[in-house]
Amino acid sequence: MTEQQTTIGEVFSAGAEEFHGWSPMLWDQVGQATAEVSAPSLGERVFDACCGAGASALAAARMVGPGGLVDAVDLSGALVAIGERRAGEEGLGNLRFHEHDVTAWEAPDGGYDLVQCALGVFFFPDMDRDTAKLGALLRPGGRLAVTVWEKGALGGWGQAFKAAVETEREWPGSPQSDQLARIDTPHGLACWLEGLGLSSPQVVRRDFAVPLTPAGAWDLAVGSGTRALLTGLAPAAVESIRAHFTAALEAASVTDLDVRILTGTAVA
Ligand SMILES: C[S@@+](CC[C@H](N)C(=O)[O-])C[C@H]1O[C@@H](n2cnc3c(N)ncnc32)[C@H](O)[C@@H]1O
Numbered sequence: 001m002t003e004q005q006t007t008i009g010e011v012f013s014a015g016a017e018e019f020h021g022w023s024p025m026l027w028d029q030v031g032q033a034t035a036e037v038s039a040p041s042l043g044e045r046v047f048d049a050c051c052g053a054g055a056s057a058l059a060a061a062r063m064v065g066p067g068g069l070v071d072a073v074d075l076s077g078a079l080v081a082i083g084e085r086r087a088g089e090e091g092l093g094n095l096r097f098h099e100h101d102v103t104a105w106e107a108p109d110g111g112y113d114l115v116q117c118a119l120g121v122f123f124f125p126d127m128d129r130d131t132a133k134l135g136a137l138l139r140p141g142g143r144l145a146v147t148v149w150e151k152g153a154l155g156g157w158g159q160a161f162k163a164a165v166e167t168e169r170e171w172p173g174s175p176q177s178d179q180l181a182r183i184d185t186p187h188g189l190a191c192w193l194e195g196l197g198l199s200s201p202q203v204v205r206r207d208f209a210v211p212l213t214p215a216g217a218w219d220l221a222v223g224s225g226t227r228a229l230l231t232g233l234a235p236a237a238v239e240s241i242r243a244h245f246t247a248a249l250e251a252a253s254v255t256d257l258d259v260r261i262l263t264g265t266a267v268a
Contacts, residue, residue: 009075009099010076011227012224013078016078016079016223018223019053019079020053022219022220027052027055029208029259030055031055032056034056037147037204038114038145043065045068045071045114046060046112046114047070047115047137048070048072049102049105051072055118056116058087058092060116061094068094071098071112072095073100074102080099083097111137111139112138115135115137115143115145117144119147119148122148122179143266144196144265144268146189147264148189149184150185150207151184156254156258157212157249157254161217161226161248164244167241168237169229172229193264205260207260209256217245218246
């Protein structure tokens with residue numbers, strides 16, 4: 001496991017409670033939308049990469065039925081534990097959670113019918129190389145489904161958070177946003193999937209708005225990858241960023257989270 005991957009898992013584990021607070025309004029909606037496009041069918045074997053609290057894995061497990069199987073894998077032990085609890089509450093015995101690096105996962109005999117990854121590939125150290133590793137887990141003819149933020153998604157929330165962080169520290173460029181920028185349009189995502197050696201790429205777009213309160217906006221910032229931008233700051237600086245963030249959201253009249261996603265599928 002690389003140092004960068006360990007850090008990503010730790011970031012998401014530290015914010016797991018706030019992350020899961022957004023499950024009903026955001027992550028589960030994205031997971032359901034992903035599974036509607038990836039379309040797991042009865043009896044299939046599915047690998048859910050970067051599963052978080054299980055949003056798309058739970059949806060897939062319902063769709064493959066008791067004769068199917070879903071392996072849900074994430075670096076964050078705290079999120080995996082939440083996913084396990086949710087699967088147990090639903091009695092989904094066909095859904096197994098694992099705390100592991102998805103880029104070092106081994107395929108079962110014959111490979112998976114479907115590999116899906118919602119909002120995860122841009123966190124990989126090398127998005128092309130590491131997503132190709134996910135594709136290699138498929139049986140011949142199996143499907144890869146990748147959901148990403150569309151260009152401009154979460155705009156008002158993201159701009160207010162950036163402005164607030166910049167009151168305390170310089171905004172660092174991030175490899176994740178550089179990687180995402182290559183695949184955040186339907187054309188870019190389809191071409192990228194083809195470039196990985198997969199065929200018949202298709203992209204489905206989806207958008208919806210979620211009402212945003214100041215407390216919810218902050219929870220999303222500390223319960224997702226943006227939490228890393230607060231690491232190492234003194235508590236007073238973090239509180240000051242929170243106050244600036246709330247003020248910036250109000251000044252720009254940001255009352256909704258603007259969710260826009262793309263799900264690309266392609267065949268191995
Ligand atoms: C934005 S969250 C998305 C979680 C979930 N797919 C969802 O949509 O709710 C990104 C997740 O990717 C995970 N992740 C990033 N790189 C990973 C890797 N190499 N192996 C396993 N998990 C990884 C993080 O721990 C985090 O839980």
